Amino acid sequence: MRVRQIPAQRKQEILREVDAGTSGVAELAAKFGVSEMTVRRDLGELARAGKLQRVRGGAIGVPNEPPFAETAIERIGAKDRIGTAAAELIEEGTTVMIDIGTTTLQLARKLHGRRITVITTSLAVFEELYRDPAITMILPGGIVRRNYLSLVGPITKSSLSQLRADIMFLGTSGVDYDLAVWDSTMIEVPVKRAMIDASRSVVLLADCAKFGGDGLVRVCNGVELDRVVTDVPLGAAYQEAISSAGLAVTVA
Secondary structure, three states: OOOOOOHHHHHHHHHHHHHOOOOEHHHHHHHHOOOHHHHHHHHHHHHHOOOEEEEOOEEEEOOOOOOHHHHHOOOHHHHHHHHHHHHOOOOOOOEEEEOOOHHHHHHHOOOOOOOOEEEEOEHHHHHHHOOOOOOEEEOOOOEEEHHHOEEEOHHHHHHHHOOOEOEEEEOOOEEOOOOOEEEOOHHHHHHHHHHHHOEOOEEEEOOHHHEOOOOOEEEEOHHHOOEEEEOOOOOHHHHHHHHHHOOEEEEO
């Protein structure tokens, strides 16, 4: 028999479920054995407390991460060099997908005046490039994650599935010793996967601080990458994985 929860306890459990990826009102109501009206009320109270964000049909978690502007200035020199090297991989007339992130933003800053098409889920990249008449911009719809200036959710994923790109530039929270790419925010991963699936070539942009790290959710394995652009030579611990994956490595 289901144990009846007091409202405060139920809200904490709902918050944990939303953080783990269960976000629909109907799904949460079934899980906790309460009405959808009760779940909507609980979600509203949690949203007003700043513990989650209400979206149509449910909610998404509010990540515990520093603001984008704060992250953008960390290791800025390395990110700038990586962005410059990555820009050299782009040929005129190509369609480019650019992931969210502060390193991918540095890439975007090197693309002004290039006659290319850019598809991005990063509002920071969009803000950087949309005024440039040489660049055709494609911005998928979706839910806005204000803290990290990104688009997420099923609308974003569906839009990306209808597009194709010649090359994608992928950001990351961490790269393990098998060259698997990780992210610390669960809701971003389906969007990253959709971008990878829609691209003929995938280039990972990651400074040295990202290597040897990990995150909450695996985005892809090393064999799904075509190239890594970083700021220092990768050590011996990565050489076997690089060779097995057949990866090209560019050191900026």
